[in-house]
Amino acid sequence: MIPVEPVGGGQWRELARLALARLLRSYGSAQFDLCEDAVQEALLQAHQQWPARFPDDPLGWLIATARRRYADRARSDARRREREVRAASLQAPVMPEAIHQDDSLLVLQLCCHPDLPRSGQVALTLRAVAGLTTAQIANVYQLPERTIAQRITRAKRRVSELGRPLPPPGHAGEGVTAVLDVLYVMFAEAHHTTAGTPPRDADLAAEAIRLARLLRRSLPESTETAGLLALMLLTEARHPARVAPDGHLTSLDEQDRSLWDQEMIKEGITLVEQAARGAKPSPYLLQACIAALHAEAPDIATTDWDEILALYRLLEIVTGHQNPTVTLNSIVAQAMVDGIDIALARIDMLEAVHPGLPRIDSVRAHLLERAGRTDDAAKAYQRAIAGTVSLAEQHHLRRRLRRLSGAHM
Amino acid sequence: MKYLIIMQVDPAVLEQLTEEQQVRIQQGHSAFMAATKERGEFIATQALADPSQSKTIHGSVGQPEVTDGPFVESKEFMGGFYLLDVEDEARAVELALQIPDATIPGLALEIRPVMFADLGEG
Numbered sequence: 001m002i003p004v005e006p007v008g009g010g011q012w013r014e015l016a017r018l019a020l021a022r023l024l025r026s027y028g029s030a031q032f033d034l035c036e037d038a039v040q041e042a043l044l045q046a047h048q049q050w051p052a053r054f055p056d057d058p059l060g061w062l063i064a065t066a067r068r069r070y071a072d073r074a075r076s077d078a079r080r081r082e083r084e085v086r087a088a089s090l091q092a093p094v095m096p097e098a099i100h101q102d103d104s105l106l107v108l109q110l111c112c113h114p115d116l117p118r119s120g121q122v123a124l125t126l127r128a129v130a131g132l133t134t135a136q137i138a139n140v141y142q143l144p145e146r147t148i149a150q151r152i153t154r155a156k157r158r159v160s161e162l163g164r165p166l167p168p169p170g171h172a173g174e175g176v177t178a179v180l181d182v183l184y185v186m187f188a189e190a191h192h193t194t195a196g197t198p199p200r201d202a203d204l205a206a207e208a209i210r211l212a213r214l215l216r217r218s219l220p221e222s223t224e225t226a227g228l229l230a231l232m233l234l235t236e237a238r239h240p241a242r243v244a245p246d247g248h249l250t251s252l253d254e255q256d257r258s259l260w261d262q263e264m265i266k267e268g269i270t271l272v273e274q275a276a277r278g279a280k281p282s283p284y285l286l287q288a289c290i291a292a293l294h295a296e297a298p299d300i301a302t303t304d305w306d307e308i309l310a311l312y313r314l315l316e317i318v319t320g321h322q323n324p325t326v327t328l329n330s331i332v333a334q335a336m337v338d339g340i341d342i343a344l345a346r347i348d349m350l351e352a353v354h355p356g357l358p359r360i361d362s363v364r365a366h367l368l369e370r371a372g373r374t375d376d377a378a379k380a381y382q383r384a385i386a387g388t389v390s391l392a393e394q395h396h397l398r399r400r401l402r403r404l405s406g407a408h409m
Numbered sequence: 410m411k412y413l414i415i416m417q418v419d420p421a422v423l424e425q426l427t428e429e430q431q432v433r434i435q436q437g438h439s440a441f442m443a444a445t446k447e448r449g450e451f452i453a454t455q456a457l458a459d460p461s462q463s464k465t466i467h468g469s470v471g472q473p474e475v476t477d478g479p480f481v482e483s484k485e486f487m488g489g490f491y492l493l494d495v496e497d498e499a500r501a502v503e504l505a506l507q508i509p510d511a512t513i514p515g516l517a518l519e520i521r522p523v524m525f526a527d528l529g530e531g
């Protein structure tokens with residue numbers, strides 16, 4: 001647990017990622033764990049020495065120091081374990097050093113290797129790409145530092161074992177789906193708050209957006225990457241209205257839309273418009289299109305629900321009808337288009353196939369409330385309260401239930 | 410996602426265990442802790458004293474009453490727990506099945522999702 005604080009904000013963390021990318025280019029992804037350790041040690045040294053004497057070329061200094069640390073480690077490793085000296089430190093560079101435009105993507109792809117468990121991908125990405133310390137990651141997830149340290153160690157070792165060949169610069173865009181999914185999970189964790197209160201950790205959402213921007217810079221042609229970034233921006237823009245000052249959640253129909261962040265919405269919509277033109281429909285891009293329609297609408301009544309329902313239908317097709325949460329969201333839109341009775345009937349059908357689907361009773365309760373079926377709505381709210389694993393969601397549902405009972409009496 | 414695995418025990422069952430079974434259970438728990446730590450899934454574990462050691466405070470608006478013994482009198486009680494952080498419920502169940510108690514008739518493991526956690530760090 002190297003006690004490096006992100007001194008000077010993002011710059012420090014940027015340097016760490018660039019240094020790691022450079023070492024990986026030199027020594028290969030099979031040396032991922034050694035490279036990452038070496039960069040962490042170089043960072044520690046920088047942390048101690050830079051306040052007294054700041055180098056003219058910080059990145060050059062960090063890379064040179066990390067290379068020395070790497071060589072030390074490679075040698076002592078070889079001695080200690082009495083294994084064959086791989087002469088890793090003497091190896092010829094795997095790739096020419098001249099071209100580095102895809103390096104951020106390279107490190108991201110290694111950290112999000114599809115063979116790693118999700119929790120390992122997320123922890124390693126936050127550490128090696130976002131530059132968070134183990135302690136910071138532990139705090140975000142409310143886990144002991146040693147648990148996060150174990151995950152990172154294990155994930156690094158696994159990446160080294162997997163020894164994925166480095167994609168040549170220019171062909172790095174292939175297989176980027178795993179990276180998108182990891183960034184989305186990171187972002188969703190901040191917003192869905194299945195882990196409980198506090199409802200959301202602002203930093204985690206910001207980190208996910210930062211990483212999505214980084215990815216987009218590496219892959220400007222990828223419409224799905226643009227879609228993910230837009231989805232994140234449009235969701236984040238609604239956050240000030242989604243969480244009230246006292247911390248309770250408000251649903252879309254209750255939100256004060258004047259609190260939505262218009263800068264973020266503008267950027268998100270511009271991204272969607274650019275990316276969607278002539279693009280093949282893909283899951284994140286479609287969700288971004290839906291989020292854009294919500295963001296453009298002054299209120300629920302003037303929202304373009306026909307278009308939203310059409311996009312959800314397309315999303316169901318693109319995801320192979322395999323995701324019941326997408327279907328549940330499409331039912332919410334359908335209630336606005338075809339009426340509540342049809343929506344309630346579809347919810348019953350969905351539940352028959354997916355009993356215990358998260359949020360299904362919550363959606364049902366909201367619909368029953370709108371239909372004026374107060375008693376049925378109350379029962380559905382009670383089932384939804386028992387069924388959720390999110391404390392923030394539970395508070396929200398209790399508040400709706402209390403309001404319902406108050407109106408009823 | 411954090412899960413609490415509650416080890417429900419029955420003292421009558423525990424008393425019937427042979428020496429060999431007890432050793433096997435202890436070793437099983439050690440191995441379980443080592444494996445979940447190595448995988449970064451372990452958060453904490455505790456074993457609790459017998460409920461006869463409990464004090465119970467009965468909630469009251471005025472003067473809460475303090476009594477000896479557990480809140481619920483029962484043959485079985487919570488003997489301890491594992492707090493884990495895993496990918497999903499299926500993984501929590503898979504891990505709970507590796508706990509030695511799962512192989513002893515009369516004992517039970519209850520798996521419940523955690524909604525809020527503050528581990529006091531950071």
